[in-house]
Amino acid sequence: MKFVKNADLGDPSANKQNFIDLKLKLLCCRYWLLNLWDCHDMVFPFWRLYWNKNSGGQLIHQEQIFEMDPNHIYIIPPFTSFSSHYKKNHIYNEGIHVSGKHLTSHFNENDYNDKYLIHFFIHFNLGVPFDNVYPGILKIELTDYLRERLEYLTERLKIENKDFKLTFNLKLQAFIKEALTNIGPELWKAINIDERVLKVIRYAEVHISQKLSNTEMSSLVNMAPNSFARLFKEEMNITLHNFIQNRKIAKSCELFEHTSKSIETVAFSLGFSDRYHFSRVFKSVTGLTPAVYKSGKYT
Structure with missing residues (x-):
């Protein structure tokens, strides 16, 4: 038996297909x-x-x-x-x-x-x-x-x-x-957003544990910070700063759901200076304190 590596992924057609990657x-x-x-x-x-x-x-x-x-x-x-x-x-x-x-x-x-x-x-x-x-x-x-x-x-x-x-x-x-x-x-307008914005979003997802600045984000796509901030807001209907905060809180919710990590550990792992700053941001986004969320007393 001969193992065939790649070979155009086994597709006999020259017609390339593009699929949307949904990560449920x-x-x-x-x-x-x-x-x-x-x-x-x-x-x-x-x-x-x-x-x-x-x-x-x-x-x-x-x-x-x-x-x-x-x-x-x-x-x-x-x-x-x-x-x-x-x-x-x-x-x-x-x-x-x-x-x-x-x-x-x-x-x-x-x-x-x-x-x-x-x-x-x-x-x-x-x-x-x-x-x-x-x-x-x-x-x-x-x-x-x-x-x-x-x-x-x-x-x-x-x-x-x-x-x-x-x-x-x-x-x-x-x-x-x-x-x-x-x-x-x-x-589903998000699938048609500007490629520069998508590049920054993907970078933020991978580096969500770091402190991410507007200057750093805009440099990824060779734009001035103010120009990229306007583009991001136009495309995503949210500021870049608030988007990053939302993604950090989303990640913290995932950690609370699937690990036994403490609130302090989660806060530091996502680049917050202390538990109190993290708690303020968490409540501003979700309306709940991290302690209430972690307890699971909601539906």
Whole structure:
């Protein structure tokens, strides 16, 4: 047997194809019974997908109120400011207040339909540049395919909530990707941004643990700092400084989700001078302190 290396990647056609590299990263996926969901002015550096099996949940973005219903899923892009309520138990008008429990196979969902919100959610990232799309709340009608996937995912989550098998992971990723195909093209303007901006974004992702200055970033593309700052703002609808801060906080959330590192360790690993500076930036971006986020007492 002769091993063939490269050989034009085995493609017999001379017609070159260009694919978009989507780096889907799963952060968490849970199925809960919520009896309190009073969360106000939350902002997170990752995508959130919500589905409620029963009615009673609300999402609020700016002046728009979404009455959540079982026939739709709701997708919230990173850095969208939003609030949530469970109308049957709405107590607080500020802060983050959540209580509930994991829904397992020992529960009969019908017994909790009137007193709890039966709540499925996923947190995920898509990678650069797709984690920097325009904010908002996207309401997507459930297709038969999405509904079948939801039934499978929620039933599996009632049985296993920690160590997921390959089949579950593949079906969860397929569910997310299928849901994303229902988003309009206006959301995906990031794929057409200026190559100079993309180069700086990619550099920042690789060197996010360092202190990154406007001068250093602009020199990568041979532009004056002020000129590049204007270009970046025009292309990304955010200043370069705020973008770098957002990406650092996004990385810190990832570390809190997947490691046991302390707040101090995470702060220093991302180039912050001390925990207090990091905490101020973290709260300005997410609306939560690092300690509250690390505790996981939110959805």
